[in-house]
Amino acid sequence: MNAPQQIPAGFRQDAKGRLIPESQIRPIDQLRDEIVLSMVDRANQLRDELRDYKGDAFSEIEQFVETSASEYDVQIGGKKGNVTLYSFDGRYKVVRAIQERISFDERLQAAKGLIDECLREWTQDARPEIATIVQDAFRVDQAGNIRTGQVLGLRRLDIDDKRWLKAMDAISDAVQVTGSKSYIRLYERVGDSEQYLPISLDIAGV
Structure with missing residues (x-):
């Protein structure tokens, strides 16, 4: 250079x-x-x-x-785990937050195949709302990545079908933690309010 x-x-x-x-x-x-x-x-x-x-x-x-x-x-052991510390008077709190980066391995495709089988059968019985939820979950974001939160949210659906339950197991098994990022967040309680407001260190939020 x-x-x-x-x-x-x-x-x-x-x-x-x-x-x-x-x-x-x-x-x-x-x-x-x-x-x-x-x-x-x-x-x-x-x-x-x-x-x-x-x-x-x-x-x-x-x-x-x-x-x-x-x-x-x-x-x-280790440095993982969220921690919240309060000042003695309760006016301030400091939060150490650990956010894990999650991706899916090839087993997600197996889960998608099982889900598609369910959808093909269910759509014959007029259950379009489930199809819409699932199809939305598997849409990629603007960067072309699977939206992990949406896919993992499928596990909260109360569906008692063996293929569906097997697909949910496959989604759980497909989760791979690829890294983590740590944050420090500071908060202040103003006046008599019980609500903590963030102390911004972002120039746009000051």
């Missing part, structure tokens, strides 16, 4: 990589450039601070969980 071009004093680099003397740049264009660069520089600093904060927060929560468990001589 080439090193960034050194920009001589009194010049600025334009979008095409050309060095332009500042004397040839309109004052309004110089001011716009300064504002953008200042905002980006500060945003980069905030991003680095947030990265450090996130790392510290996970570490402190993990250490606290281990300290709390040690009072009962319990050894807690």
